[in-house]
Amino acid sequence: MISGLAVEDLAIRRGERLLFEHLSFAAEAGEAVALVGRNGAGKTSLLRAVAGLLRPAAGTVRFGGALDIDEARAADLHLIGHHDGLKGGRTAREELAFAARWCGAGDAGLARAAEALDLGRLLDLEVRKLSAGQRRRLALARLVAAPRTLWLLDEPLAPLDSVWRERIGSLIADHLAGGGMLLAAVHDPLPVPARAVEIGA
């Protein structure tokens, strides 16, 4: 289990460009952190660095808890960005089943996710026939299907309508109330109380 997140003196470089340096913040169980900053400031890169996909130029990312950092990443975090990994030519059911099973969810988790995000009607459609908002709901369903502590979300609410922003908001609130953590790159304020961390200020 991940019991906390500490980012210390982090610097990220993309090619020749230094996106930011000396970034430090920490979060504990039940906390949400909103990463804000202009376009291209490095919010997405920071999320990928926390997930371990991107090597930071300097600094460290640490998780509290007993697990070693690679195990913690593999077993206890979700990363969902605008590249949602869904294949346009496959049905929503196949894609949800794959993403959820890959994260270790069983049939019960799948059913729970389909219900929580109201996907029932959409599951037999091909992913490319879904609207941007429906597609985002399908991607977010992974969060419910396979419960994990740390959610790394990149603009999770951007394509959603006001009803769904509220419902995802309550999903996030439940997650935080259950001891989960959220690190989200956002432009609009999150629907839950969150500490703002400015990137590239």
Place this chain on the structure above:
Amino acid sequence: MSPLLVLLRRELALAWGRGGGPLPALAFYAGVTTLLPLAIGPEPERLAVIAPGIAWLALALASLLSLERMFERDFEDGALDLLALGGPGLEAICAVKALAQWLATGLPLAFAAPVAALMLGAPVALAPTVLLCALVGGLAFAFVGGLGAALTLGSRRGGVLIAVIVLPLFAPPVIFGGGALSQAASGIGGTSGLLLLCGWAAAAVALSPLAMAAACRNALD
């Protein structure tokens, strides 16, 4: 179900879903093995001598065809992020992807190879050796080809680049397989060539996932 099994089933479903599975590679294979005799001339004696070699080389070329899709699609739509974050580790993921590549195209091609060789006039006694070479060689082609596919991730015109990277690496198995076939044709048994081919395939299966995973990590960074 184990995540790697889930992945294998998805890879096979994807290969069959949009790309038509092995059909394009098989059609290409049929095309090459039909065109070559047209270029060389119709004399049955001459064709019978080179038939196993043609069937074998065309197989190496046909196995290049669908390599580009192996990692590129998952890289572009973000699925590779999801895979890389999963528990099994990128090395195992790459091995499963290469295995799926073999199952989806290499295996059907391997069964087409003896048919092509016989069609061109090779003696029937050679068919088992052609099949064995194609089965083992196809596995090596899939794993080495996967290495090329992983190395060209994110580059434009990756397909051509894959061929340029991979073809030199195909040289040893093509030589070993060709040796096995000519030994079998001259009646001294093809065992030593086949064993060399098996050894090369074993090395490719064992080592290339490490390199594929490193290349994927580099592309994701």
